Amino acid sequence: MIEARTLGQAGAQHRPIVVDSEGDRSGKTLSAAHLEKLNEGQRAAVVHGVGLQDGGIAGPLLIIAGAGSGKTNTLAHRVAQLIIAGADPRRILLMTFSRRAASEMAKRVERICAKVLGDKAGILTDALAWSGTFHGVGARILREYAIELGLDPQFTIHDREDSADLMNLVRHDLGFSKTEKRFPTKGTCLSIYSRTVNAQAPLDEVLRANYPWCAAWEKELRELFSGYVEAKQIQNVLDYDDLLLYWAQTMGDATFADEIGGKWDHVLVDEYQDTNRLQATILTGLKPGGRGLTVVGDDAQAIYSFRAATVRNILDFPNEFSPVADVITLDRNYRSTQPILAAANAVIGLAKERFTKNLWTDRASNERPRLVTVRDEADQARFVADEVLENRETGMRLKDQAILFRTSHHSGPLEVELTRRNIPFVKFGGLKFLDSAHVKDMLAALRFANNMRDRVAGFRLMQLLSGVGPATAQAALDAAADSANPMETLSRFPCPARAQADWPKFVALLAALRSGASGWPAEIGQVRVWYDPHLERIHEDFEMRRADLLQLEDIAAGYPTRERFLTELTLDPPDATSGQAGVPLLDEDYLILSTIHSAKGQEWRSVFVLNTVDGCIPSDLGVGTSDEIEEERRLLYVAMTRARDSLNLVVPQRFFTHGQSSTGDRHVYASRTRFIPASLIKLFECRAWPMVAAGAGPHVGPRQLRLDVGARMRGMWR
Numbered sequence: 047m048i049e050a051r052t053l054g055q056a057g058a059q060h061r062p063i064v065v066d067s068e069g070d071r072s073g074k075t076l077s078a079a080h081l082e083k084l085n086e087g088q089r090a091a092v093v094h095g096v097g098l099q100d101g102g103i104a105g106p107l108l109i110i111a112g113a114g115s116g117k118t119n120t121l122a123h124r125v126a127q128l129i130i131a132g133a134d135p136r137r138i139l140l141m142t143f144s145r146r147a148a149s150e151m152a153k154r155v156e157r158i159c160a161k162v163l164g165d166k167a168g169i170l171t172d173a174l175a176w177s178g179t180f181h182g183v184g185a186r187i188l189r190e191y192a193i194e195l196g197l198d199p200q201f202t203i204h205d206r207e208d209s210a211d212l213m214n215l216v217r218h219d220l221g222f223s224k225t226e227k228r229f230p231t232k233g234t235c236l237s238i239y240s241r242t243v244n245a246q247a248p249l250d251e252v253l254r255a256n257y258p259w260c261a262a263w264e265k266e267l268r269e270l271f272s273g274y275v276e277a278k279q280i281q282n283v284l285d286y287d288d289l290l291l292y293w294a295q296t297m298g299d300a301t302f303a304d305e306i307g308g309k310w311d312h313v314l315v316d317e318y319q320d321t322n323r324l325q326a327t328i329l330t331g332l333k334p335g336g337r338g339l340t341v342v343g344d345d346a347q348a349i350y351s352f353r354a355a356t357v358r359n360i361l362d363f364p365n366e367f368s369p370v371a372d373v374i375t376l377d378r379n380y381r382s383t384q385p386i387l388a389a390a391n392a393v394i395g396l397a398k399e400r401f402t403k404n405l406w407t408d409r410a411s412n413e414r415p416r417l418v419t420v421r422d423e424a425d426q427a428r429f430v431a432d433e434v435l436e437n438r439e440t441g442m443r444l445k446d447q448a449i450l451f452r453t454s455h456h457s458g459p460l461e462v463e464l465t466r467r468n469i470p471f472v473k474f475g476g477l478k479f480l481d482s483a484h485v486k487d488m489l490a491a492l493r494f495a496n497n498m499r500d501r502v503a504g505f506r507l508m509q510l511l512s513g514v515g516p517a518t519a520q521a522a523l524d525a526a527a528d529s530a531n532p533m534e535t536l537s538r539f540p541c542p543a544r545a546q547a548d549w550p551k552f553v554a555l556l557a558a559l560r561s562g563a564s565g566w567p568a569e570i571g572q573v574r575v576w577y578d579p580h581l582e583r584i585h586e587d588f589e590m591r592r593a594d595l596l597q598l599e600d601i602a603a604g605y606p607t608r609e610r611f612l613t614e615l616t617l618d619p620p621d622a623t624s625g626q627a628g629v630p631l632l633d634e635d636y637l638i639l640s641t642i643h644s645a646k647g648q649e650w651r652s653v654f655v656l657n658t659v660d661g662c663i664p665s666d667l668g669v670g671t672s673d674e675i676e677e678e679r680r681l682l683y684v685a686m687t688r689a690r691d692s693l694n695l696v697v698p699q700r701f702f703t704h705g706q707s708s709t710g711d712r713h714v715y716a717s718r719t720r721f722i723p724a725s726l727i728k729l730f731e732c733r734a735w736p737m738v739a740a741g742a743g744p745h746v747g748p749r750q751l752r753l754d755v756g757a758r759m760r761g762m763w764r
């Protein structure tokens with residue numbers, strides 16, 4: 047041991063970090079080449095307790111730091127370091143926010159390991175089988191222990207839309223849809239249910255704090271949720287929340303907790319600020335003493351409180367354990383230039399509450415981030431397209447540039463402009479591929495074949511047949527549910543005369559899928575052939591949709607079984623839709639369009655933020671409580687800190703209002719976001735676009751007051 051010290055403060059009691067540099071396997075690699083590029087704090091986090099001499103496993107560790115300080119990079123090095131020091135990769139659990147993040151992390155780990163272990167690295171890192179999201183890992187655990195937990199291992203997983211549909215069926219059955227005063231919609235009911243479950247809070251508290259307009263319905267909501275839970279159990283389906291809830295419940299039993307927690311020596315979690323109470327419960331259940339636990343996060347980037355995530359998880363982490371967890375804070379930003387970082391620091395500096403410290407960087411630049419005022423959204427689109435192309439002329443690929451926005455529909459005018467100019471782009475966080483009706487139809491067929499008790503899937507599927515409406519579908523599902531041999535019952539079901547032609551083909555498809563005779567992925571081809579005439583009948587634009595279905599088939603081929611395909615696709619759907627026909631091939635160059643939420647964890651050389659105005663950031667929807675406003679501020683911080691070299695915040699001055707004809711010109715004026723008050727303006731270069739060309743008129747040079755109309759008006763009354 048060479049020294050003991052504390053690296054930074056995180057507002058919590060914590061133990062000093064001890065850096066061990068010699069004598070054991072981790073010591074040997076402390077000064078090794080693969081760690082050379084890390085700074086002192088990062089290195090301390092990477093080697094923390096790795097390769098303890100008695101083979102012991104380190105106590106809990108929290109790495110808390112601001113944007114671009116290398117948290118993810120450090121976590122990847124830590125996983126690699128554990129493997130290099132001899133940890134069994136099969137006994138490492140790595141949880142990230144999305145599956146994409148998990149697979150990127152796995153690739154990084156492999157690259158780092160390869161530097162030390164050479165060819166052997168691939169075999170070891172391939173064995174890193176437990177990496178994914180909390181929900182994905184939960185689904186796997188629950189399937190593994192299904193029988194012991196009284197679940198049917200064939201359970202299907204409902205996405206949000208399916209869950210809302212099921213909630214609606216129950217709401218209808220209970221007669222709540224016919225109440226005199228309007229009962230909350232299916233979507234609101236699901237949100238209330240989900241928040242209550244994830245926050246582990248009593249219903250009345252959630253209603254009071256988050257849905258006060260629904261508080262009068264507490265009794266009915268309780269009844270509805272109880273009916274919803276029952277329906278899910280009868281139909282053998284789990285929703286997203288169940289994956290965490292069942293897992294957390296399982297961890298409440300000492301024997302299961304021991305057995306499941308005992309599967310892993312090391313549990314590492316990225317983006318911990320966006321986890322909720324349930325996830326924290328699972329984590330402490332897995333490792334009650336905290337041994338082997340590492341969590342990483344940034345309180346300034348907490349942007350998921352609408353899903354009941356709580357920043358308290360990260361702040362309370364150190365004191366959950368005895369002895370308390372070690373805490374390492376990182377304060378150097380490697381991503382952004384100094385002027386960009388200064389502006390981002392200033393924006394978050396106005397937050398009401400904050401724990402991580404301001405960051406510093408040595409990436410000097412003369413270029414301040416720009417605040418660009420444009421007339422309207424159409425000009426905003428033209429400005430961005432012009433700049434993107436100009437950047438490309440200077441050698442910056444389209445892929446190095448991203449356009450970020452608060453809500454998916456903000457990019458509408460830009461998408462039109464890009465398409466018009468033939469600039470390829472991929473959009474993240476918009477309408478999901480899987481949300482489109484035709485893709486859902488195909489998946490419903492596969493799901494229903496897997497689990498014939500899944501009423502939402504069955505209901506959707508049967509109504510695709512001409513002549514089958516809700517009443518027939520309901521009756522057929524009831525008959526199948528009551529039967530010991532549902533296939534037999536369906537084949538004999540007295541369907542309406544108009545469905546006579548379609549019904550036998552439908553039953554034959556189900557029988558074929560259930561027999562498993564064709565095998566996977568041939569089955570999805572079978573479904574497509576069956577679905578094709580319905581697609582043509584139902585959708586005018588069937589040709590475009592057909593292309594999507596072929597793409598779905600390609601995606602399906604990447605999964606070993608039908609069940610794995612359905613589970614993983616539901617949990618982590620491909621989130622890119624494209625302005626081109628089909629998502630561009632990965633090796634092509636394309637621009638990134640993304641909601642700020644989906645931009646989490648990423649970085650680009652040049653970033654444009656659209657609609658940096660009040661009403662968009664903060665969103666109209668997000669300005670209820672001061673907590674909500676604070677979250678909107680953090681969103682802007684996340685957006686700004688994605689930029690490495692260049693950052694443009696665009697401020698359109700007027701917005702056309704919705705609900706008028708295409709030639710209507712009703713509009714509202716917008717003002718710069720409140721998160722950049724006048725006191726911060728000096729940190730930006732302010733300009734208007736289009737710039738008036740020199741000699742084009744009297745507006746040349748910096749803008750100044752030339753006619754004080756306001757004073758004249760006031761003068762009229764004096």
Ligand SMILES: Nc1ncnc2c1ncn2[C@@H]1O[C@H](COP(=O)(O)OP(=O)(O)OP(=O)(O)O)[C@@H](O)[C@H]1O
Nearest residue numbers: 083084085113114115116117118119380381647648
């Ligand atoms: N020690 C280092 N030396 C040089 N570059 C580094 C170092 N550590 C991290 N970086 C670089 O800094 C950038 C940010 O790293 P990373 O994405 O890991 O940060 P982060 O803290 O997870 O960011 P965020 O929370 O904002 O998503 C990356 O480009 C990474 O390669």
